Amino acid sequence: MLCRCDDTGKWIHPPLERSRFTGGPVHFEEVSGNGTVFSFIVVRQPLVPGRVPPYVVGLIEFDEQPGLRINAVIDADPASVRIGQRVRLRITELGDSGLRIPEFVVCE
Known part of the structure; x- marks a missing residue:
């Protein structure tokens, strides 16, 4: 599982508490x-x-x-x-x- 931006759907690695793309929420999803x-x-x-x-x-x-x-x-x-x-x-x-x-x- 890797981190993913809720707003854009872009994957984020290493994981962050907030999206590097929008500053919005993130979640973990299976790759x-x-x-x-x-x-x-x-x-x-x-x-x-x-x-x-x-x-x-x-x-x-x-x-x-x-x-x-x-x-x-x-x-x-x-x-x-x-x-x-x-x-x-x-x-x-x-x-x-x-x-x-x-x-x-x-x-x-």
Whole structure:
């Protein structure tokens, strides 16, 4: 779920208490989870719990709106990830922390 402006219907991420477009109210609404790799890096240091380097952190643009982007791990071989590649969101456990985070997988 992501934040959305009540007045314009535009998505807002990161979420805000008031719309950056109108100053009006916002609400949370479910997104499809489908998107495209806008940019990415290969991380070679152990920074994310439960991830053994090398792994990919991508900037993903959701299908819902141009410019609606989120950073997240892409669960794929770093050598196979490409800008423009289609991905799908899933929620996964963050190591043994008990926390759940967004993660993307490459669409077949």
